[in-house]
Amino acid sequence: MTEPLLSVSNLSKSYHPGHPVIENVTFSIGKGECLGLVGESGSGKSTIVRCLLQMQQDSGDVQFQSNDLHRLKGSALRRARQNIQVVFQDASEALNPKLKILDSLMEPYDVMRRKLFHRKERREKAIELLRMVKLPPSVLDAYPHQLSGGMRQRVTIARAISTNPSLLLLDEPTSSLDVSVQASILNLLKDLQEKHGYSYLFISHDLSAVAFMSDRIMVMKNGSLVDSFKKTELFRPNRNTYTKELLSVYES
Ligand SMILES: Nc1ncnc2c1ncn2[C@@H]1O[C@H](COP(=O)(O)OP(=O)(O)OP(=O)(O)O)[C@@H](O)[C@H]1O
Numbered sequence: 001m002t003e004p005l006l007s008v009s010n011l012s013k014s015y016h017p018g019h020p021v022i023e024n025v026t027f028s029i030g031k032g033e034c035l036g037l038v039g040e041s042g043s044g045k046s047t048i049v050r051c052l053l054q055m056q057q058d059s060g061d062v063q064f065q066s067n068d069l070h071r072l073k074g075s076a077l078r079r080a081r082q083n084i085q086v087v088f089q090d091a092s093e094a095l096n097p098k099l100k101i102l103d104s105l106m107e108p109y110d111v112m113r114r115k116l117f118h119r120k121e122r123r124e125k126a127i128e129l130l131r132m133v134k135l136p137p138s139v140l141d142a143y144p145h146q147l148s149g150g151m152r153q154r155v156t157i158a159r160a161i162s163t164n165p166s167l168l169l170l171d172e173p174t175s176s177l178d179v180s181v182q183a184s185i186l187n188l189l190k191d192l193q194e195k196h197g198y199s200y201l202f203i204s205h206d207l208s209a210v211a212f213m214s215d216r217i218m219v220m221k222n223g224s225l226v227d228s229f230k231k232t233e234l235f236r237p238n239r240n241t242y243t244k245e246l247l248s249v250y251e252s
């Protein structure tokens, strides 16, 4: 097997002593792979994301591109941060209501380039990003409230890919959208992955969305991973009892 892009070992976190929110979470994500993470509300899915982004864990190792994320400093840490981007559930919260889409969209790119480019060049880059998520250039001068929920989420996806990351953490990216819009966003994410070879950690409480997106699936319950398997093994009889429970909801 080739070297994984991300390797997480024995990640644990508690907010109150003796009550871990996540415990000994271990997994890895290969290059270009989508790893799905499914589990009920409060099981600790977003805590994993917070640990990966902000190193909030009490213990555990995170290796990214064969580097210990904990030990990176200065420009190496900045590069790693540009390489790991996140899309959250609620695009309205993720976008500053007072900023035009152009400025929200370009935030990570501005930081990366330290604003060392002309206005025209910046606008062209923004239009190119919008094209990647199938939005028209007119969106640039709009404010978030003028867009639909699906359009706003497309903007946050465009923003996430602006630094050309290798890993995207997708934390329930479609959960706040209408069912009809959810499918179009999932299809967009799949297309982008195929085109650009991104790796995804795709988080959802919806097993059907996870099964659609992922190559491998992990199931989380009360802070622990209780099952982990290739998508093709989802219906195997030896699946964990809890996975079967989730499946029965999915089948009904
Ligand atoms: N800052 C905090 N202080 C105390 N407890 C917290 C804090 N953040 C999260 N928790 C608790 O940790 C647990 C896991 O939360 P987390 O957000 O990781 O769940 P989740 O699986 O992402 O849920 P959801 O599907 O609702 O997003 C929850 O019980 C939550 O109340």
Ligand SMILES: [Mg+2]
Binding pocket: 045, 046, 047, 171
């Ligand atoms: Mg969450």
